[in-house]
Amino acid sequence: MTKITLDKKMVEYAVYGGAVLGGGGGGWIEEGLQIGNLAVEVGQPELYTVDELKDEDLLVTVSLVGAPAAKDKFLKPIHYSRALELLSQKIGRPIQGIITNENGAGTSVNGWFQAAVTGIPVIDIPCNGRAHPTGSMGSMNLSELSDYVSHQAAVGGKGANFMELSLTGSLDKVATMVRKASVEAGGLVAVARNPVTVAYAKANGAPGAIRQAIEVGEALLSHIGESAIDAVVRKLGGRVVTEGIVTDFTLETTGGFDVGTVIINDSYELTFWNEYMTIEKNGERFATFPDLIMTLDARTAEPIVSAAMAKGKQIAVIAVPKENLILSSTMRNEKLMKPVEDVLKKSILQYCF
Structure with missing residues (x-):
């Protein structure tokens, strides 16, 4: 159709x-x-x-x-x-x-x-x-x-x-x-x-x-709780990286952007610049933008955007390789990715290209 x-x-x-x-x-x-x-x-x-x-x-x-x-x-x-x-x-x-x-x-x-x-x-x-x-x-x-x-x-x-x-x-x-x-x-x-x-x-x-978004939404909403998270992960060919309590959260709105970090179980660190950019633990990188990193309520599977995060939330973090997403030519443009490193002060390009 x-x-x-x-x-x-x-x-x-x-x-x-x-x-x-x-x-x-x-x-x-x-x-x-x-x-x-x-x-x-x-x-x-x-x-x-x-x-x-x-x-x-x-x-x-x-x-x-x-x-x-x-x-x-x-x-x-x-x-x-x-x-x-x-x-x-x-x-x-x-x-x-x-x-x-x-x-x-x-x-x-x-x-x-x-x-x-x-x-x-x-x-x-x-x-x-x-x-x-x-x-x-x-x-x-x-x-x-x-x-x-x-x-x-x-x-x-x-x-x-x-x-x-x-x-x-x-x-x-x-x-x-x-x-x-x-x-x-x-x-x-x-x-x-x-x-x-x-x-x-x-x-x-x-x-x-947009069709992909509609299909992912249907997978999410056709299931409840953990099974909904599993359905999304299966649909996108990703995985659950970790699940736990948000033990620290920082957010600063600067220059028209939301920038901050999310710490899960005092060990996993998520960074975001509006969108989640990295997830790592003890220096081991699990996913890097434009890979998809997303947080969902561990019990209800409700997606939680970075700006709505808070200490004490119980979340699941999923990651999907960029190869499984429908992306534009800009996601392969090294020059456009460089500002991510400048904002987060973390290595990005070596993981993207």
């Missing part, structure tokens, strides 16, 4: 499966369910495979940018559609499809509301099949095109923090400005950005990754 009319069951599967594939980032489950359910209430958003479109058709990425744990963040559905409207006005060309920047609890359903109110379909070729911290990681290697001009629109915040802006320039400069705007808006903005052709997305995106 190449077209799916999205419904409430698909919302639930995509949000929970996206939460797993988000690897600790990609927004909050509650907010994903809220915007996804609103989408199927106000319209009939459709999910197309990329084969439904012509190579020259234009796709636009929609995303959330900022720190999920920011206390003053404020987003409403109107912000999502307004960002798309601003970008459409800027580029002055018809948009044939909407794609999300990544899989995540909130981000796997990015674009569903916009599709519901505009009639433009969601295309199953996200910029990445897992969540990632930087805007460049979600830009399908456009950062490698020296002549690419980035168009981005961002909307969010309320009252004195309200931000609405449309930017044009080099990818890095515009992405940096949008990240700064998210801080000024209270922590989070809805973004529409970077028009590309279907042909370009096919070469650099992650076709089929």
Whole structure:
């Protein structure tokens, strides 16, 4: 089947499966369910495979940018559609499809509301099949095109923090400005950005990754407790690295990112930069971004994003090799991975490449 009319069951599967594939980032489950359910209430958003479109058709990425744990963040559905409207006005060309920047609890359903109110379909070729911290990681290697001009629109915040802006320039400069705007808006903005052709997305995106999220969500929600964790691990070809109590947890929101560590049973250390980046014990590395590392409640199997972690939680940590994920070309770009080392002060590249 190449077209799916999205419904409430698909919302639930995509949000929970996206939460797993988000690897600790990609927004909050509650907010994903809220915007996804609103989408199927106000319209009939459709999910197309990329084969439904012509190579020259234009796709636009929609995303959330900022720190999920920011206390003053404020987003409403109107912000999502307004960002798309601003970008459409800027580029002055018809948009044939909407794609999300990544899989995540909130981000796997990015674009569903916009599709519901505009009639433009969601295309199953996200910029990445897992969540990632930087805007460049979600830009399908456009950062490698020296002549690419980035168009981005961002909307969010309320009252004195309200931000609405449309930017044009080099990818890095515009992405940096949008990240700064998210801080000024209270922590989070809805973004529409970077028009590309279907042909370009096919070469650099992650076709089929939304279907993968839906299938993972179905595996998770069709089971209870430990058996649900086992079902997810089997589905993705991963493993449970450890299970135990969170004995220490640190989180700092800085520069529009959540950065911190999780310690389990005083021995295993998880690091995160929005998403979980490493898990190790006594210097032994078990998984490294873009491998998938994810935490779930050990008893209920509820996915726990990094920003919702707390001391005393009983969690299971799963890891899935990157080879088992549907990833974009950016996850093989060494230059884009280098900032992870700079932020975490840990070796990353030697484990990735």
